[in-house]
Amino acid sequence: MKETNFLIIGSGAAGLTLAVKLAEKFPKKKITIVTKAHQSESNTKYAQGGVAAVFDLKEDSFQKHIEDTLIAGDGLCDKSVVEMVIKEGPKRLKELMEWGANFDTDANGEFTLGREGGHSEFRVIHHKDTTGNEIERTLLERTNRLQNITLLPHHFAIDLITEHHLNTSKNEEISCYGAYVLDQISGSIFTIKADCTTLASGGMGQVYGHTTNPTVATGDGIAMAYRAKARIQNMEFIQFHPTAFYDGNNGASFLISEAVRGFGAFLRNKNGERFMLNYDGRGELASRDIVSRAIDSEMKKSGDDCVYLDCTHLDFEEFKKHFPNIFETCFQRNIDVSKDWIPVVPASHYLCGGVVVDMDGKTSLKNLFACGECSYTGLHGANRLASNSLLEALVYADCIFNYLCNHMPLQATKAIPEWNDEGTILLNASETLQRKTEELQQLMRRFAGVVRNNDDLKTASLQLEKLYFETEFLYQKHKLNTALSQLRNMVNVAHLIIQQSLKRKENCGGFYNEDYEKIKEII
Incomplete structure (x- = not known):
């Protein structure tokens, strides 16, 4: 201790x-x-x-x-x-x-x-x-x-x-x-x-x-x-960053800063249309939830995997000066921002x-x-x-x-028991843990992402319950490692996201349930 x-x-x-x-x-x-x-x-x-x-x-x-x-x-x-x-x-x-x-x-x-x-x-x-x-x-x-x-x-x-x-x-x-x-x-x-x-x-x-x-x-x-x-x-209320670099099956990981749009970059669909003005008068400078939903809508309409951030009209030297890391990372991924549009998708960014x-x-x-x-x-x-x-x-x-x-806390005087994992065995199942982690991530992207609805959230809740019991079984039977502990934590967090999404009965800020938008339109 x-x-x-x-x-x-x-x-x-x-x-x-x-x-x-x-x-x-x-x-x-x-x-x-x-x-x-x-x-x-x-x-x-x-x-x-x-x-x-x-x-x-x-x-x-x-x-x-x-x-x-x-x-x-x-x-x-x-x-x-x-x-x-x-x-x-x-x-x-x-x-x-x-x-x-x-x-x-x-x-x-x-x-x-x-x-x-x-x-x-x-x-x-x-x-x-x-x-x-x-x-x-x-x-x-x-x-x-x-x-x-x-x-x-x-x-x-x-x-x-x-x-x-x-x-x-x-x-x-x-x-x-x-x-x-x-x-x-x-x-x-x-x-x-x-x-x-x-x-x-x-x-x-x-x-x-x-x-x-x-x-x-x-x-x-x-x-x-x-x-x-x-x-x-x-x-x-999860903020999805509108513009994360999209790298095919490798998913979105590298953030293209909000400041790039503040610098004057445009969002375009594959046909070259600057679409943000169709959704909000502020265009690319609308709040992140609006920009993310707009991109999500464009992708669903077209069936495309991404949209594009166009920086080609900007002062190239000034861009490199302000965003050297973004320029270099894009270049390493075969995107020359002076000539090429940057492929982007919304990605989970901030809770x-x-x-x-x-x-x-x-x-x-x-x-x-x-x-x-x-x-x-x-x-x-x-x-x-x-x-x-x-x-x-x-x-x-x-x-x-x-x-x-x-208000200095008093020194803790209670006796604290040591961690007890007696009777557990080593877990040699890294592929199993990786598969379950990916299953969780796919579930959340599909059913609890940028745009949600109640049926999807209920489906997610049922599927997550099964994953929860599978994870708890592994937790109870095996000595802990980082991958298992992280999976357990992510299952808990996913549960909180889904259940609190089901309790929210109106669209607000970063939360968007298309069922409530339909009700609003009917009224």
């Missing part, structure tokens, strides 16, 4: 920011970060567009940013949270710059601000088209200099430890005492006992397979919190729901916090405004830090 004061699960912007702040404020306290891949592997690393924050007070204002966020959230944002995050955002970014983060500026030293879908002004601060990577670099460098932070890469958090594991009275308030963790190198499972645990485990894009998220995004934190009986909300937290980042479980994409703060409502996610991660890490400064 390992003991720590603060356990943080995840090494993206949210988790690392919190770790740095705690380590610097409390040099005698132990901070432990668990991350299941390399220490830099997270959704943060792949964020291209940037961070939305109000810096140009001549052209922009907090109120404009607030209104844009509320409009994108389609009536489901918590206005007090929106106001707090947007007003705190510039302070957190300035702090990040003091720690060494570099963002693009012009010859006068002023920020070169981008504009993305749903924004009324240019307010997205960026580091070329690799903003997330720059933030991750900055935070890791600072983390690695602090002696009281232990960072455990290639360690997989299996389950949160609660009263369920202690065999105490069911009437007790549920508290979190740490987590059981799998060392992926040795295969051993050990206990980390913690006074306070924070989930900063990122998103769940791999539940759909076609996603802009990295392979680590399997919804682990949400699934662990769900099994621990924490409140989970708004899982039906607007998650583990419910208050304005201090507290979940419904004592001594369990959450921040970043795995959390539901109320900022995004039914649909996230572009580039508000990194902003939320930085601000809520600070909120948790400030709360802990004033």
Whole structure:
């Protein structure tokens, strides 16, 4: 057993920011970060567009940013949270710059601000088209200099430890005492006992397979919190990024940033028609849910596997300057953006729901916090405004830090049992797990994707139930490995998405059920 004061699960912007702040404020306290891949592997690393924050007070204002966020959230944002995050955002970014983060500026030293879908002004601060990577670099460098932070890469958090594991009275308030963790190198499972645990485990894009998220995004934190009986909300609101590079049977993986459309690129079908103006007067700068549905509609009408992003009319040198990573990746995939259209499809990109937290980042479980994409703060409502996610991660890490400064958790005194896998056997069925994972992903793409209907969701629920029992059988009989644990988590997350989609009775933000549109048309 390992003991720590603060356990943080995840090494993206949210988790690392919190770790740095705690380590610097409390040099005698132990901070432990668990991350299941390399220490830099997270959704943060792949964020291209940037961070939305109000810096140009001549052209922009907090109120404009607030209104844009509320409009994108389609009536489901918590206005007090929106106001707090947007007003705190510039302070957190300035702090990040003091720690060494570099963002693009012009010859006068002023920020070169981008504009993305749903924004009324240019307010997205960026580091070329690799903003997330720059933030991750900055935070890791600072983390690695602090002696009281232990960072455990290639360690997989299996389950949160609660009263369920202690065999105490069911009437007790549920508290979190740490987590059981799998060392992926040795295969051993050990206990980390913690006074306070924070989930900063990122998103769940791999539940759909076609996603802009990295392979680590399997919804682990949400699934662990769900099994621990924490409140989970708004899982039906999944943002599909409209323009992920389509690479035939290899699926969608590489994100073509929103900022490319903000720069002036057009969406076209295979006949060359610029179709977005048929769906929304804002054209390519409509919010992501509208653009994704428009592309989905065009693909269904034509039977094509993708549509195209046309950058050929843009200033080529300026494009390379602003989007070097996108240009180079497209070129490696035999697309010259100065001459060729980029094949794109919608892909699972961002989850607007998650583990419910208050304005201090507290979940419904004592001594369990959450921040970043795995959390539901109320900022995004039914649909996230572009580039508000990194902003939320930085601000809520600070909120948790400030709360802990004033409400230091007491040291856990309860005896924690070690992980018990007695009677289980090794699982040598990687092909079986891969097949079941792909089955889950296909089910979710087909029945719970960009456009849903009730019959499809009910079919998905029945098929998922069978997969759930098959997965639980493997879990009960075998020693755990990463693939099995991830499959179990993705099945839990898929269940939440499907069930909360069935409970949603009207179209809103990123949720679109064609049955309700038909009812609306009849009325």
